[in-house]
Amino acid sequence: MEVSIVIPIYNSKNLVEKAIRSIVRYMESLCVDYEILLRDDGSTDGSCEILKMLSQGFEKVRYFENGTNRGLGFTLKRLFEDAKGDNVVYCDCDLPFGEKVIKVLLKELQNSDIIVASRYMGKKNQVGLIRKTTSRAYYFLCRLLFKIRVSDIGSGSVAFRKNVLDEINLAGEGFVFHIEIFKKALEKGFSIKEIPFEARGWQRGSFGIIKHGMPTFIDTLKLKFNRL
Numbered sequence: 745m746e747v748s749i750v751i752p753i754y755n756s757k758n759l760v761e762k763a764i765r766s767i768v769r770y771m772e773s774l775c776v777d778y779e780i781l782l783r784d785d786g787s788t789d790g791s792c793e794i795l796k797m798l799s800q801g802f803e804k805v806r807y808f809e810n811g812t813n814r815g816l817g818f819t820l821k822r823l824f825e826d827a828k829g830d831n832v833v834y835c836d837c838d839l840p841f842g843e844k845v846i847k848v849l850l851k852e853l854q855n856s857d858i859i860v861a862s863r864y865m866g867k868k869n870q871v872g873l874i875r876k877t878t879s880r881a882y883y884f885l886c887r888l889l890f891k892i893r894v895s896d897i898g899s900g901s902v903a904f905r906k907n908v909l910d911e912i913n914l915a916g917e918g919f920v921f922h923i924e925i926f927k928k929a930l931e932k933g934f935s936i937k938e939i940p941f942e943a944r945g946w947q948r949g950s951f952g953i954i955k956h957g958m959p960t961f962i963d964t965l966k967l968k969f970n971r972l
């Protein structure tokens with residue numbers, strides 16, 4: 745199989761159906777062998793019913809459930825394990841860069857191991873003030889701790905070669921996932937390329953500075969000292 749598209753779901757009932765239908769239409773137009781994997785992370789808004797309906801309506805869509813809320817990292821690790829494609833594209837449910845970014849990521853993946861779509865390179869994108877401030881602060885922290893220069897660490901569209909994911913042992917269960925995978929990939933000698941891409945209009949993401957900010961900061965320090 746050429747590509748697995750993996751999407752973590754949490755309280756996304758109003759987004760997921762439109763997103764999956766647009767991805768299916770686009771992938772069918774590319775004429776590539778693909779699958780779409782959805783995993784619900786303990787949603788309370790009825791998202792699972794929508795995922796079940798989509799998996800019944802589209803043969804290339806599969807869905808899974810965590811049962812309880814376990815976090816982004818946990819959810820993505822399970823999606824990566826279930827993915828059967830030679831290449832894996834992770835997308836947030838709101839498709840921040842649209843579905844057409846998938847083709848660009850896959851093309852770039854021919855010459856790199858990990859490709860990151862970026863809001864902060866080359867193109868002017870609308871980003872909320874709080875998100876931009878916290879994102880820039882976290883970028884400089886990670887650059888200081890790990891010498892990693894990926895500017896859009898929390899990008900909602902990232903492509904990986906599957907062998908990269910198979911060789912990296914991921915431990916974090918929360919939002920530290922983003923920097924953990926970049927850090928461990930570089931330690932294994934894999935290449936990371938960040939490319940500019942125009943994002944859609946800004947939408948509030950699942951990351952909440954009050955709820956997730958301090959746990960992510962603590963996990964990042966644990967990652968630095970191999971305590972994660």
